[in-house]
Structures are given as C-alpha cells and as structure tokens.
Amino acid sequence: MADHGYGVCNEPLITHQQASTLTGMYAGDEPVPDPQIPPVEIALLDPSRGCFLADVLFHFSDVVAEYKKAQG
Template identity: 70%
Template sequence: MSPTITINDLIQTRLAEIAEDAWRDYRVMPVKGGDGRVLQLGTGAVWEQWYCQAEHDGYGPCNEPLLTHEQASTLLGMHNDDQPIPTPQIPPVEIELLDPSRGCFMPDALYHWSDVVREYRKAK
C-alpha cells in the first residue's frame, strides 16, 4: 500500500520551504503563532506575519515587522494593485505566499514597517 499525501501536507511542505528560503536569502522569519503584533496606522490595523533579522546598517538585527503588499495597501488606504511604497528605503523582500482568494501560491513583496509608516506620514 502506498502512502497517501493530502493537499494539506503539500501546502504545509511548501510553506516550510518558503520560510527556509526567506531565512536563507533575506534573513526573514515567519512570526510563530501568538508572537505577532497588531500594527496600526490611523484607523487600519493588520496582524504581523513576518519579521526581519537582517543587519542593514551594522547595528544588529533589524527586528522590524514586515507587511505583505496587501497589508501595506490596506493601511495606506490603497485598495488596488498599485505599488503601495514606490521608493522604499529598505528593499522589499520578494517572496511567494499562499493566496487564499485564488487558492494558490503567488509572488508577493514584504515591506518593512518603517517604510509603510514613512509613506503614511508622507501622505498625511
């Protein structure tokens, strides 16, 4: 009898691979369960899903929360496909994420919280 692999097993495996690649290539880690923070700008709030452990300036790990393209757009009041942060000071992290609305993995970008806040203040 051959072992059975479910779609959930495949998704979990792919999510683990993406997390490993993000750590290896960008020093970015997924937030584990209740370790996340609620990030709020104005009246919008999102739940942190990733954080950065890279050293951008030689002063130790960054530790900033990272937001997806959709999260950043929501906080900045941009409910469309435009780039939410046209000129980020810290380069966005290119990553593949599970898109529940489409039922597949899609390319996405993770933005540093400081860049989202900077763009918000610029628009105010």
C-alpha cells in the same frame, strides 16, 4: 493584523495588501514606491486558488513613512 514576522533588521514585515490598506491605496498601485529598506520577495499561499503567488513584504517603517507623506 496578521504577523508575518520580522526581517533580519528586526523590523515587522507586512504584505503588499496590508501596506496598500494602511496607506489608502486600494488599487493595484505600489503602496511604497521608494522604500528605504528593500522589500522581501516571498510566495504566499492563496487558499482561494490553492497555490502560491508571488508577493512582497514591506518593512513597517517604510509604510509609516509613506503614510506620513500622504498625510501632508
């Protein structure tokens, strides 16, 4: 998994696409609907389009919590 660094809370950050994959939500659904820590809004370079696109980085603990909820 690509390392997008750590937030000010010293927690790993992952992209919307990575969070969707880890939680099993492959469509355009929101992978973490109620994060405990607000997502970080960024612009990521999309090499296929040659421009920056708006995206968010989710905190890893929120993705893990969402995964655990999905597992029951």
